[in-house]
Amino acid sequence: MEKRFSEMSEQELRSEIALLSEKARRAEQMGMVNEFSVHERRIALAKSYLLDPEDFTSGEQYEIDGDPGSTFTIDYMNGTFAWGYRKGNSEIEAFPIAMLIKKEQL
Numbered sequence: 001m002e003k004r005f006s007e008m009s010e011q012e013l014r015s016e017i018a019l020l021s022e023k024a025r026r027a028e029q030m031g032m033v034n035e036f037s038v039h040e041r042r043i044a045l046a047k048s049y050l051l052d053p054e055d056f057t058s059g060e061q062y063e064i065d066g067d068p069g070s071t072f073t074i075d076y077m078n079g080t081f082a083w084g085y086r087k088g089n090s091e092i093e094a095f096p097i098a099m100l101i102k103k104e105q106l
């Protein structure tokens with residue numbers, strides 16, 4: 001039985017990320033877009049467990065990794081997921097915190 005990311009040690013998470021990265025690379029080379037996307041999402045989930053959710057703040061604006069120019073404002077946190085709204089969208093969405101990039105304050 002496989003362990004959940006939440007049950008893994010830091011070393012186990014890093015090993016899993018490396019394994020998933022290799023699988024994603026192979027899927028991309030073979031043109032398997034859906035499989036590549038699944039691996040990329042799992043990588044983001046695993047990386048989220050290496051981050052501290054306390055570093056992400058409600059009301060703060062973040063860029064979304066993989067979606068240049070798109071911004072996301074956190075409404076609330078639930079574990080390693082940030083729930084909130086993309087700029088220009090009224091539907092609430094959730095992202096693994098590893099997909100959020102702190103916007104530089106000007």
